[in-house]
Amino acid sequence: MYSYKGLETKLKERGIGRSDLTKMLGISSRTIAKIAKGEKLSRTVMGKLAAFFACTPEDLVCERSNNPILQVLREEKRAKISGGLYHELQVLMTYNSNHIEGSRLTEDQTRLIFETNTLNVGDGVPVDDVLETVHHFRAIDYVIDCADETLSEEIIKKLHGILKHDTKDSTLEWFAVGDYKKRPNVVGGRETVKPKDVPQCMKNLLDDYNGKSEISVEDIIAFHAAFEMIHPFQDGNGRVGRLIALKECLRYNIVPFLIEDSKKAFYYRGLSEWDNEKGYLIDTCLDGQDTFRHLLKAFEIGQD
Numbered sequence: 001m002y003s004y005k006g007l008e009t010k011l012k013e014r015g016i017g018r019s020d021l022t023k024m025l026g027i028s029s030r031t032i033a034k035i036a037k038g039e040k041l042s043r044t045v046m047g048k049l050a051a052f053f054a055c056t057p058e059d060l061v062c063e064r065s066n067n068p069i070l071q072v073l074r075e076e077k078r079a080k081i082s083g084g085l086y087h088e089l090q091v092l093m094t095y096n097s098n099h100i101e102g103s104r105l106t107e108d109q110t111r112l113i114f115e116t117n118t119l120n121v122g123d124g125v126p127v128d129d130v131l132e133t134v135h136h137f138r139a140i141d142y143v144i145d146c147a148d149e150t151l152s153e154e155i156i157k158k159l160h161g162i163l164k165h166d167t168k169d170s171t172l173e174w175f176a177v178g179d180y181k182k183r184p185n186v187v188g189g190r191e192t193v194k195p196k197d198v199p200q201c202m203k204n205l206l207d208d209y210n211g212k213s214e215i216s217v218e219d220i221i222a223f224h225a226a227f228e229m230i231h232p233f234q235d236g237n238g239r240v241g242r243l244i245a246l247k248e249c250l251r252y253n254i255v256p257f258l259i260e261d262s263k264k265a266f267y268y269r270g271l272s273e274w275d276n277e278k279g280y281l282i283d284t285c286l287d288g289q290d291t292f293r294h295l296l297k298a299f300e301i302g303q304d
Helices: 005-014 020-025 029-037 043-053 068-079 085-100 107-116 127-146 153-164 195-210 217-230 237-251 261-272 279-298
Strands: none
Touching: 005 043, 020 029, 020 043, 068 085, 068 127, 068 237, 085 107, 085 127, 085 237, 085 261, 085 279, 107 127, 127 153, 127 237, 153 195, 153 237, 195 217, 217 237, 217 261, 217 279, 261 279
16 A cells, blocks of 8 residues: 555645646546555656656655565655664665675674765775675665565666676676676586576576465575575675565565674575575574564564
């Protein structure tokens, strides 16, 4: 369900009604009915409304979710609330996910960037570490915004594009930011899927996953393992994979799992041993769920 309270406020300020929008903006009566029923509008219509009222689409509509975690994240993100669940998720997931991949920024430095948009880093910290920290904040925002949508190649590629744009990698002609890899890569000494086979493998993975009638946390973990084995991008696969897992947990009202850098060895073991022993990765991710539950408890947010 969608709440158009912001739109109603704008209409009242202008002294016009919903029906007036049909003539003023060429919006159909069917669309007006959708507003009244709290149904989702197309991006085109939302763009017209936002332009007319000189605001952002988020100022006009708020999506209501049956998932209390997602609802809190959306409300706090929109209101720019400091010190809440959204704030801590941004800092903790960004720090841990980037640190797993070798970022030199500390948790305190990550927090400073998020909270003040300023830097206080020592010598030797690569510019890309800072860029990818800021990009990861935006990627989490995107995950929160599109959490209810069916997982697709478009969403997955978008996440990669958000993370890697403007980095040093993006200056390499063959790197393909926001698209599948063009060169073979190896992870942990293991060959991954060849570039020419990635599109079909990703299609098969998504078709199988989206074709399930019900999704459990184990299904999301299995998708994550398969995604990392395909390793569809030249770089950034781990971070994209963990963002996908966050999105899907939010989509299916499952407590997300937050993989801490201190558990990196167990996490990597779980991925490398997935074909032989699935319990390693499942246990690590369930431990990550407990980490997230501590956050929920601190903010007194209902859990599954």
